[in-house]
Amino acid sequence: MVFSSFTFLLCFLPLTLVCYYLARGVRARNAVLCLFSLVFYAWGEPVYVLLMLASIGLNYLFGLLLGKWETPGRRKAVMIAALVFNLGAIALFKYGNFILENLGLLLGSALPRFNFSLPLGISFYTFQILSYVLDVYNRKTPVQKSLLRLATYIVLFPQLVAGPIVRYDQVQAELQERRETLADFVAGAQRFALGLGKKVILANAMGAIADPIFDAAVLPAGTAWLAAVAYALQIYFDFSGYSDMAIGMGRFFGFHFSENFRYPYMAESITDFWRRWHISLSTWFRDYVYFPLGGSRRGTARNILNLLVVWMLTGLWHGASWNFVLWGVYYGILLMLEKYVLDGVLKKVPGILRRMITLLLVLLGWVIFRLESVPAILSFMGSLFTAPFAGLGAYLSGQAGVLENTFWLLPAVVGCLPWAEWIRGRAEGKRWYPFVSGAFAVIVYYLSVGLLMGSTYNPFIYFRF
Amino acid sequence: MSLQTEKQKKSGLRWAGVVLLALFAFPMVLTALIPIVGQRDESVQENRTLKKLPAWTAQGFLSGAFQDDLEDALIDQLPLGEPVKGAVLDAKNGLLKTQQQLLFALRPDLKSNYSLIADGYYHYAGDAHRIVEMPKAYDAAHLEALAASFRGLPDVKIYFIENSRTVDFDHPAEENEALRQTLAAFAPAAWDVFPVEDYESYCRDFYQTDHHWNCEGSYEGYQAVYRLLHGTEEGMIPAGDTVGTDAVFQGSYARQTHDLCADETFAFKTFDLPKFTTEINGRRRAYGNTAMYARGKYPTDSLANHYANCFGGDFGQIIYDFGTEGKGKLLLVASSYSNPINALIAAGYDQTYVVDLRYYQEWAGKPFDPVSYCEENGIGTVLLLGDVNLFFVDGPEEGGE
Numbered sequence: 001m002v003f004s005s006f007t008f009l010l011c012f013l014p015l016t017l018v019c020y021y022l023a024r025g026v027r028a029r030n031a032v033l034c035l036f037s038l039v040f041y042a043w044g045e046p047v048y049v050l051l052m053l054a055s056i057g058l059n060y061l062f063g064l065l066l067g068k069w070e071t072p073g074r075r076k077a078v079m080i081a082a083l084v085f086n087l088g089a090i091a092l093f094k095y096g097n098f099i100l101e102n103l104g105l106l107l108g109s110a111l112p113r114f115n116f117s118l119p120l121g122i123s124f125y126t127f128q129i130l131s132y133v134l135d136v137y138n139r140k141t142p143v144q145k146s147l148l149r150l151a152t153y154i155v156l157f158p159q160l161v162a163g164p165i166v167r168y169d170q171v172q173a174e175l176q177e178r179r180e181t182l183a184d185f186v187a188g189a190q191r192f193a194l195g196l197g198k199k200v201i202l203a204n205a206m207g208a209i210a211d212p213i214f215d216a217a218v219l220p221a222g223t224a225w226l227a228a229v230a231y232a233l234q235i236y237f238d239f240s241g242y243s244d245m246a247i248g249m250g251r252f253f254g255f256h257f258s259e260n261f262r263y264p265y266m267a268e269s270i271t272d273f274w275r276r277w278h279i280s281l282s283t284w285f286r287d288y289v290y291f292p293l294g295g296s297r298r299g300t301a302r303n304i305l306n307l308l309v310v311w312m313l314t315g316l317w318h319g320a321s322w323n324f325v326l327w328g329v330y331y332g333i334l335l336m337l338e339k340y341v342l343d344g345v346l347k348k349v350p351g352i353l354r355r356m357i358t359l360l361l362v363l364l365g366w367v368i369f370r371l372e373s374v375p376a377i378l379s380f381m382g383s384l385f386t387a388p389f390a391g392l393g394a395y396l397s398g399q400a401g402v403l404e405n406t407f408w409l410l411p412a413v414v415g416c417l418p419w420a421e422w423i424r425g426r427a428e429g430k431r432w433y434p435f436v437s438g439a440f441a442v443i444v445y446y447l448s449v450g451l452l453m454g455s456t457y458n459p460f461i462y463f464r465f
Numbered sequence: 466m467s468l469q470t471e472k473q474k475k476s477g478l479r480w481a482g483v484v485l486l487a488l489f490a491f492p493m494v495l496t497a498l499i500p501i502v503g504q505r506d507e508s509v510q511e512n513r514t515l516k517k518l519p520a521w522t523a524q525g526f527l528s529g530a531f532q533d534d535l536e537d538a539l540i541d542q543l544p545l546g547e548p549v550k551g552a553v554l555d556a557k558n559g560l561l562k563t564q565q566q567l568l569f570a571l572r573p574d575l576k577s578n579y580s581l582i583a584d585g586y587y588h589y590a591g592d593a594h595r596i597v598e599m600p601k602a603y604d605a606a607h608l609e610a611l612a613a614s615f616r617g618l619p620d621v622k623i624y625f626i627e628n629s630r631t632v633d634f635d636h637p638a639e640e641n642e643a644l645r646q647t648l649a650a651f652a653p654a655a656w657d658v659f660p661v662e663d664y665e666s667y668c669r670d671f672y673q674t675d676h677h678w679n680c681e682g683s684y685e686g687y688q689a690v691y692r693l694l695h696g697t698e699e700g701m702i703p704a705g706d707t708v709g710t711d712a713v714f715q716g717s718y719a720r721q722t723h724d725l726c727a728d729e730t731f732a733f734k735t736f737d738l739p740k741f742t743t744e745i746n747g748r749r750r751a752y753g754n755t756a757m758y759a760r761g762k763y764p765t766d767s768l769a770n771h772y773a774n775c776f777g778g779d780f781g782q783i784i785y786d787f788g789t790e791g792k793g794k795l796l797l798v799a800s801s802y803s804n805p806i807n808a809l810i811a812a813g814y815d816q817t818y819v820v821d822l823r824y825y826q827e828w829a830g831k832p833f834d835p836v837s838y839c840e841e842n843g844i845g846t847v848l849l850l851g852d853v854n855l856f857f858v859d860g861p862e863e864g865g866e
Contacts, residue, residue, distance in 0.1 A: 006496075193489065404561040406564065434481055454557065
């Protein structure tokens with residue numbers, strides 16, 4: 001079930017809210033949330049819900065054992081078992097066929113493939129579970145003795161399948177005790193509506209521009225650049241829209257999730273970009289992989305190795321395909337260059353130029369991300385930089401689906417700028433502000449619902465990961 | 466700020482919050498009304514049967530079919546859904562048309578991309594429309610299966626409509642391969658063809674923006690069908706006036722290519738028919754809205770499907786009953802080409818059963834078996850009427866009929 005489906009918007013969400021608010025006490029409300037979250041998951045993955053239940057049960061057990069045992073050896077064994085189970089599941093389901101395919105290439109003969117689909121949101125919930133187990137192991141957080149609370153944390157539907165990756169320590173207190181308020185609910189509804197609008201109005205429109213162009217064989221440069229820009233906008237509004245909806249829905253239920261995006265296309269450097277883009281993922285890798293590997297404390301050579309490992313894994317997290325690995329390594333190299341070679345130079349470059357360079361590099365990164373094969377990437381890069389620029393008008397005249405959606409390019413570009421923050425900063429205390437912002441959210445909500453009714457184009461990019 | 470003002474402000478905000486939530490909840494309330502107001506069977510506007518809320522089954526849930534059907538049903542059955550969809554489509558089309566006009570104003574040379582043949586809007590650069598695209602290969606297996614299902618019926622006739630899908634305007638004299646294969650497979654008792662001699666005759670008999678025949682073409686077709694069925698012109702229904710409307714018709718070609726700069730006006734003919742009743746998919750009710758169109762009442766939204774709105778949509782089964790005796794019963798297996806002339810053809814019989822193979826099974830819950838169908842209903846004559854798609858294509862085509 002996707003958030004922008006009618007089943008979710010018109011049936012599942014209202015039903016969940018009614019049952020949730022009819023329940024009395026946090027325990028009963030957790031039970032409602034847990035139950036509905038399992039239904040939410042089973043809706044898209046009727047069989048894999050069993051894997052989810054097994055995962056909850058086993059990780060609950062791992063947590064209990066880590067809380068009970070004091071001997072370092074035993075604790076380490078439990079931690080390793082937890083890693084093997086959780087990473088094993090993701091390795092099998094997400095990377096199994098990728099590994100077999102590449103092994104087959106190495107051995108010179110095709111190996112048989114697994115015949116199962118990718119469990120929905122496995123990359124997200126595995127990382128959430130790992131944050132719990134590793135924090136308990138490192139004694140950063142107490143063990144959760146209530147199976148219901150742990151299960152609610154793991155399956156909580158607002159962020160179950162596409163993030164943000166909510167770490168256990170961020171919601172631990174709210175799982176135990178939380179207070180839902182009208183103000184929170186209203187703010188959540190507005191946030192949800194804006195997220196829905198980002199997805200339905202902007203991301204879908206940008207996708208309708210980018211997809212046919214990326215699928216075309218021969219492209220003039222102007223058309224290729226249009227696709228690169230449209231895809232960058234699509235993935236931002238798609239993913240940040242989903243995060244907004246998750247954060248908004250969290251507030252319906254009294255949870256306060258951390259922000260996952262902070263105007264990433266305003267970044268002044270690649271380092272800055274990754275402080276603004278998918279923040280929950282980059283901080284997860286920083287805290288659970290980069291720091292444990294030694295971070296930058298063990299010398300330059302080790303730091304370079306650590307960066308490469310972390311970014312290769314970041315790429316691989318996004319999908320079982322070499323283009324994702326390449327994309328991760330691309331960022332690893334850019335970050336190394338920024339840190340060790342260009343640091344002094346970049347500081348002297350004017351801010352606007354730094355932003356443009358960063359944006360250009362990010363756009364090229366999305367091309368690698370979008371195209372699955374190296375020849376396709378090279379061909380598209382060739383179109384971007386070596387093809388004749390003219391031809392965009394002719395292309396648009398023959399592609400009504402693309403032309404129609406170019407209307408949304410300007411609102412999408414404006415939507416990437418922090419104007420909303422700027423307005424909020426100046427108007428938040430004003431009497432009219434809540435009414436105007438509320439009215440804007442209602443308009444966006446109804447426009448989204450209307451567009452959803454009139455359109456069937458509605459895929460979520462991040463559901464693949 | 467005084468405590469009183471602060472309290473008033475908080476109270477105002479609380480009410481604003483409640484109003485906001487009520488606005489958000491409105492579509493959800495509408496959804497809850499579906500079981501109360503009842504579910505609709507079909508949409509004339511979209512010319513299709515609407516999905517209904519599915520019954521839950523474990524098997525359906527595990528396969529995901531229940532989830533898909535529920536989503537489709539919600540979109541179809543939501544109260545106010547149709548006007549909302551229409552408004553959204555109108556807005557999108559208006560936007561696209563403005564953009565196209567702007568683009569052509571900036572680059573007049575690009576306009577030629579839309580008009581490959583004469584001044585008809587039949588070609589779209591990079592997306593060649595099928596009017597210039599001859600069918601590459603016919604599905605002979607489908608034709609054979611269809612023909613086999615009619616074997617054993619003594620009086621099967623065929624009226625084959627040539628159109629842009631089967632006529633190559635560059636080589637109009639070439640033998641119609643689809644017709645040859647159809648006749649070979651059916652070996653009908655009698656047959657005739659609606660000929661498209663050249664591009665000029667095509668323009669005369671068919672819409673410019675739609676694949677169907679226009680009111681001139683369809684009446685010409687009716688006359689030929691009457692002669693084929695009755696062997697005479699006696700008893701043929703004469704055409705009345707041709708009524709022009711100011712309804713802008715942007716038919717299937719315009720809809721499929723999103724070419725909103727293409728439009729034409731919509732016209733139809735009136736007929737003086739004896740009284741008759743129609744039963745659509747088992748429910749007795751009127752078919753088509755020609756009378757409404759004659760009174761000037763028709764949708765004005767862009768891309769409105771006037772062909773279906775005016776003449777009637779596509780349904781699994783329509784039964785015409787003229788309340789006469791001794792004229793026999795006819796089975797008319799047809800696609801949407803027959804919609805404007807169903808009643809005319811049916812006037813020659815006591816009862817006429819019009820079956821659209823694309824929708825019959827969905828409605829009846831079983832495949833169409835012509836032999837047992839004719840036996841059950843005492844039908845003596847069978848006519849298959851349609852273009853190449855009726856004989857070679859299984860199911861509704863993309864873009865709708």
